Amino acid sequence: MAGPIAIVGAGISGASLAYRLASRGHDVLLFDDDRPGRATGWNPGGINPLHGPGFPGFMAPIYAEAYRLHADQQEEVQAISGLGFGWKLVDRLFLASSDEEGTALQCMAGHYQALDGFSARWMDAAELARWDGRLDPRWIGGLMTHGNARVDAERYRQALIAGAVRKGARIVNRKVDAVETRGDRIVSVRSGADDMAISALCVAVGAWAGEAIAGWSPGVTVPVRALIGDLLLIRAPGDGPRADIGRGLTAIYQHDGDLYWVGGTERTSGPLGEAYEPAREELIAGAASLMPGWRSWQVVAQSSAARPMTPDRLPVLGRTPAYANGWVINGGGGKGILMSAWLANRLVGMIESDNDPPEVARFSPSRLIE
Template sequence: MKSPILILGAGMVGTCTALQLALRGHPVTLVDRREPGRETSYGNAGIIQCEAVEPYPFPADPGLLLRTALQRATEAHYHLGDMPAMAPALARYWFHSRGERYAQICREYGQLTRRSVAEHAPLIEAAGAQDLVRREGFRLVFRTPRALEQEVKDAERLQRLWGLPFRVLDGQALAAAEPALKPRLAGALQWTEPWSITDPGELVQRYADLLVRHGGVIVQGDARTLRPAGTGWQVQGPDGPIEAAQAVIALGPWSDAAIRALGYRFPLFVKRGYHRHYRGGTGPALTLLDAERGYVLAPMQQGVRLTTGAEFARLDAPATPVQLARTEPLARELFDLPEPVEAEPWLGARPCTGDLKPVIGPAPRHPGLWFHFGHGHQGFTLGPVSARLLAEQIDGDTPVVDPTPYLPARFL
């Protein structure tokens, strides 16, 4: 019998961690305060982005930086009072978004994202979740020919490096592919390999159901109660303490608080984001990014989901959905969106690291404790492959990729 393991956090990353370990014979207990997939993993654009070989760098465009500084950008927003506390991590983010440092990070990061669809596929089949999947990719639409031309050149570069397939649609072809699109745009670039999910939270729940079928246990509990217990670890569950030989912290944006309680200070920060659904209109046929305005429209089971760019603020700061207010009229320029479904926008947070890479591996100072967080914009994409890499480290198996770039010890 392999060792029992506690997994804290039931988002895509934590649920996949528990599932990968259960499939390898470990007794696992998945602990979260809510049902699986109800936090960050619920609110994303639902794309398994196998083309996202380069993580989002700190912006370098002077125009975007100026608009952001003046609080006029649709792509980004910030809380001025929270900037001093976030500054050290953001400075690391800026430092690692330049030159050869960033190029090396992309080479490492792409090793995971290129495997994302291949790792999701068997889990989707085993979980009976094929009804949630669309396999046509997604589109970046452009309002100006110059912006489209620049994007095509960058896509050609990525195709040479990684073999990424794409197609280009001119204005006429885009109008034919998206008959509900109101204006004639310059065109679109369609990445053809990614998959899109019509209910991201439901996919996590299906993975959680698969976990239970393989013997895993899911309980509601408070991750803040994690502490060493004998030679293992303990957390408080609904019926008392739950103990296991090993534990994994996979709490997404709440991971920083958990590891700080154990004495770790990593350059972590969050990018918050908002979404809202619109039902009854004529949205896009395929998930699309309005590339020059910085928002996504995704056809979901709940309606057309409008998701925003990044808001830099404390995790617990009051909601300020100004980006949603700015992008909603822009989205209505493209499609006939009715009134929103929700009375208030949804708010979530993306867990980010100062060097743009996730944290996957053993806690440096605590035997039997493992870290698995910091996936930024791509936790939904990377969940299965990242969880496989962690499970292989726990079991001492040959890893799917070299784990060195993601190890927690890089921050010490």
């Protein structure tokens, strides 16, 4: 290829793509405008392959492969970048308040038992009370699972970028203002006063996919919108839960030492950032509903992040309709960290082979959404 492969956007997908391309010896130009509100900036960092859109079903083997890609690369990324990001395997307790929820969780146990390195066991109400008497007694039981991974999401993103740089990638801390095309090929990008020749363009702009880049007209593509998630960071010296605990979106996650995350929400409007009182009240009430006997914690911080979401909640990956060398990698949504490695790995293969394999057709930027 003549000229570098340009990546617009340095969120978790763009960072993963830069790392994998650089690892394969490609000349990489990563544009990072370092905007606030990106998904990794305020995120519990779960890498969880056993739930999400399309699971159980066609996404199950994809999620499992994505998990293994992270597991296989995490030591190398930490070593080459010199940045630790706290990779660890965690226990998580899924709570049930009805027989119907309990049955669903016990069915989920089979998926945990079937995946290498994972396990799960059912705990009835009496065992839950013995495990931690601060849990709400209304829980009829819960599924204690092991095997999901956790990282400091923002540190992981930074480590991938640092690793890509060590492998030869170049970072431009500006946005791309315009692209120049000849026929169906993108030949250069403009950033500030600089015009830079490129061999391919990968757009990984996350929740800001609707923002215009002059000259970028990829054709009719799947829309990506911002799904805002709110979190609290709390401190509980000495007596926090011994596992992640949750029901649905409401959850308490271990973070670092005596710090814990409390999540979560999903909203499509309202502000990004710290001051959103309705979300704060909802999150505090959610934590109290899980463990009403746990009262020693204090809120340290509150914020939110924008996760890129498509109408069918599946990612977007592939060549754009209008360009032979224009690609989109986006729409990871709530599975963005998990899927980033798989999406990057597949896109590298597509760029190198100049081929659109059938197994990624359901993620095509031009797919039909029913």
